[in-house]
Amino acid sequence: MAKPVIKVENLSKQYRLGGYGSGTLTDDLKRWWANARGKEDPFIIIGESNDRSVASESQYVWSLRDINFEVQQGEVVGLIGKNGAGKSTLLKVLSKVTGPTLGKAYLKGRVGSMLEVGTGFHPELTGRENIFLNGTILGMRKKEVAKKLDDIVEFAGVARYLETPVKRYSSGMTVRLAFAVAAHLEPEILLVDEVLAVGDAEFQKKCLGKMGEVSKEGRTILFVSHNLGSMRRLCNRGVLLQNGEMAYVGNIDTALEKYLNSGGTDDDGDASNSVSFDLNDSMVQLTEIAVENSQGEGKSTYYYGEKIYVNIKYVARQDTRNIGIRIAVSRNGETLFLSQDTDIEEELLGKKAAGEYAVRVAMPGFLKSGLYTISVYLMEVGVPKEEKIDILKFVLDDSNTDTTNKSFASDKPGILRPHLTWEYVEFPVPV
Amino acid sequence: MAAILSFYQSLIHSLNKVKDQYWDTILSPTRPFFQLKLGEVWNSRDLLWLFTKRDIAQLYKQTILGPLWFFLQPLLTTIVFTVVFGGIAAMSTDGIPPMLFYLAGQVFWVHFAEVLNKTSTTFRDNQSIFGKVYFARLIAPLSVVLNSLIKFGIQLTLFVIIYLYFILFEGTPIQLHWQAALLPVLIILTGLMGLGMGLIITSLTTKYRDLTFLVTFGVQLLMFITPSVIYPLSEVSPEYRFLAGLNPLTAVIETFKYGFLGEGTFSWLYFGSSVVTTLVLFLAGVLIFNKTEKNFMDVI
CATH class of the missing domain: 3.40.50.300 (P-loop containing nucleotide triphosphate hydrolases)
Structure with missing residues (x-):
């Protein structure tokens, strides 16, 4: 096969x-x-x-x-x-x-290639002429392009501008048209x-x-x-x-x-399970970020069911206000959610005395196996004052649980493993 | 002839060999030396047509006179030549009215020079598109030839108008020869000549750019050593005449003049050598071009 x-x-x-x-x-x-x-x-x-x-x-x-x-x-x-x-x-x-x-x-x-969008587009030619030109450059015959013309125009959404030179298009329209041509290559x-x-x-x-x-x-x-x-x-x-x-x-x-x-x-950042930062002269500053389980162990791999905590320390050199700590949790490079200490307890935005603070946040139990990275932000009035992108990294392994034929197995679609309750609200009447 | 035949046999053989195998395309560092890839060009004939149309559209759009410019250029050159070479310098035109003599030479020369000039920068002009997508590379220079051919057609019409004027209103006695029927061959030869040389030059200049300087003024110089553009072959002193006659373009223009204007030099030797030289230039051009095309992106 x-x-x-x-x-x-x-x-x-x-x-x-x-x-x-x-x-x-x-x-x-x-x-x-x-x-x-x-x-x-x-x-x-x-x-x-x-x-x-x-x-x-x-x-x-x-x-x-x-x-x-x-x-x-x-x-x-x-x-x-x-x-x-x-x-x-x-x-x-x-x-x-x-x-x-x-x-x-x-x-x-x-073989059809799309190494660049709109290769060979000519600004003086109309949308229609460019569809034909671009399509044939990418390897289609004129007849094939003619057959797909309507689909291409519809996909790009440029019907109104078909007879207008491409130089009058907005850049977004040009890109849409170009991709539409390439997407209809066969x-x-x-x-x-x-x-x-x-x-x-x-x-x-x-x-x-x-x-x-x-x-x-x-x-x-x-x-x-x-x-x-x-x-x-x-x-x-x-x-x-x-x-x-x-x-x-x-x-x-x-x-x-x-x-x-x-x-x-691509930023080549050195992610690991614990990072501390040199002190500078900022008024407020992140000093230490770490991930650990309930026993206080920092590991590179956690197993499903373990409680995972993110610990963040920061220091305020004088009394401040409007400071918040935010994290972004990504699984395999895709952001799952953001969370901030002031989301629920808004009074945390109030005055904070000078000194060192330590906060801890537990990861939710619905995480599916995969590679997790955590970004930490020190927020000031809703704007990041300091950002540590993908600073923490750990693998969540579910090999300790049986995932055979389970809907949450890592090769199945979906990005979460929520524990949902199914109730049968009606059973068939026995005959 | 036998060489060409055996070459085609080997081409067909190699095509069949690929067909037998599972894979359609094999990419490898080395390619067979003899590879014209004309089948690929034939398969992309739609693209050739669209490229040609694109370039014409590009010329006309937002101009007032449009294609009229194609008339003006040879007409002005011819008038200047008629005044300077025919009038002031009183050079011979084989008894042909100077207007017709210079215009005939110009029409062919302009076609040749334009094809040569424009195809000799094929790789540089197309590097952005060649670097992003593969199609039969020869399509780009071939569309230049087609474009120039359209201009040539317009300028030939101009020639015919003036030609008829001389016959009908000036009563110029003109004798047609059967060589006039060779016109299509002459047109093809002129295009292939320029294309062959252009392909060789663009291939060489991807690595060493020096040649581009040579081309810009070299083409102008070439006009002076091509008898029949400014002066007839019969005016060349006998010890150089044979050498000058071997110039493939001279043979083309002389044949044209002999056929349509009744004066000039036609010889099978000159004409035959022009055909052979042109074919050799064209084949060599395509082979070198195809060889360069594969990796030119890394060196340009």
Whole structure:
């Protein structure tokens, strides 16, 4: 049944740092000389892995190194990694925009790519003309575009402006039109780079819905997004890239967990279960943030059923008022809820004497297994005065409970594990 | 001929080989050297048409005179040439009315020069779109050729109008030769010549940009060493005439003049060598272009 449609074998891509061209003339000559003697390109050997924080010793870096994976028909695969991990390069190689340095990739069926929204849009042409132009650039025949014209116009919601040059469109309208064209491509394999970052929330939702539909039709999608929530919803498998190398391939949840564990989000923040801060001369300041269970143990993994507390300490150097502490709890990169100490007890906003304060908040019992990150904010009159984004991190593991065939198993949809009471209010009368 | 035949056989063979296999596309660092990818171009013919339409629309929109500009440019050049070369310098025009002589040369020269100039920057002009999506890359330069061909058609109409004027009102005796029937071939040759050279230049300039400087003034210089644009081939001194006749564009324009105006030089040697040179330029251009296309994004 499983039918591979993409196979990537030892795929590697090397770039030269700085300057222009693939190297200097002397490097070109050395390369040519090695080639003429039937030897390997001498610069293939010396490349470094692409860790952008470390200054390089060699002029050549590997943007991709030895990437291997296979994708079956109908799968939606998410490419995960920090900026510069090689996600876009991989999509570029697979869409034939640039060639690999080493290795091979095999593709079955028509490939459509959306590396950018509105590639080839021309401002002087009307909406209708641009739909045809853009559609054919993306690989459709004119006839196919004509057949889908009505759908595209409806999806983009630009019927009124169809005969107006695109230069008169608002930027949002241009984006909607461009995405509408791309979304109606019908390739067997669709490569999508971070394109959903544009457009308003409603339109993003519409796009995600459209992409979900596409995958149900048996098409294969390779997808890059920094929106981990949409990634989790759409994808069934993940490929995790780190500095151009493949760190993991497999189940999307595991891939996202590994990604977040590896330092996760792009700010490279060092999340852990306890952090304290050096004192500065602010009037009010967060001093210590920690997560622990009811025994006071700070761990990286908690089991389902354990009581989990977030402890926050802050210091006020003089009497203050209007101060609140807020937390944001995220599961696998998606924000679940916010909570603030003054939500219920509003009088906490009142005057506070100078001194050190310690607050504790218990996590609710309905958390589902996953990787949790907690952001802490020191609020002053409703505005964050200090923010510690994703400062705490822990894994909630439910392997201590039996989740077989249970509706709250981690691979089932849904983000909460509420304990709900079911009552049968009527039973059939025995016959 | 045999070489072309065997080349096509190997092409068909390699196509069949891919079909037998499970995968439709195989991406690898190396590609076979001989790869024209003309099938891919044929499959994207819709795009070729849309690109051409886009560029025409771009030219006309928000101009008053629109396509009239295409008349003015060769007309003004012809008038200047007629005054300067025909009048002041009193250069020979093979007995053809100078107006017709210069206009015929201009119409072909402008087509060739425009194709060459514009295709020689294909990669630079299209880098933003080439960097984001793959389609048959040859479509971009081919749409330049089509566009220039449309202008050529308009300018040829201008030539025909003036040509008829001379016959009907000036009573200029003009003898048609059968070579006039070669006109479609001449038009194709001119386009392919410019395209072939343009493709080679744009491929070389992705890495080393120096050539672009050469192209801008080189094309102008080329006009002076192409007999038949400003002066007829028959005026070239006999020791250089053979060499000058091998210039593929000279053979084209001389054949045109011989066919339509009854004067000029037509020889199978010159014409045949022009056809061969053009085909070689075109094939070499496409091969180098296809080879460059694969990785040009990394170097431009």
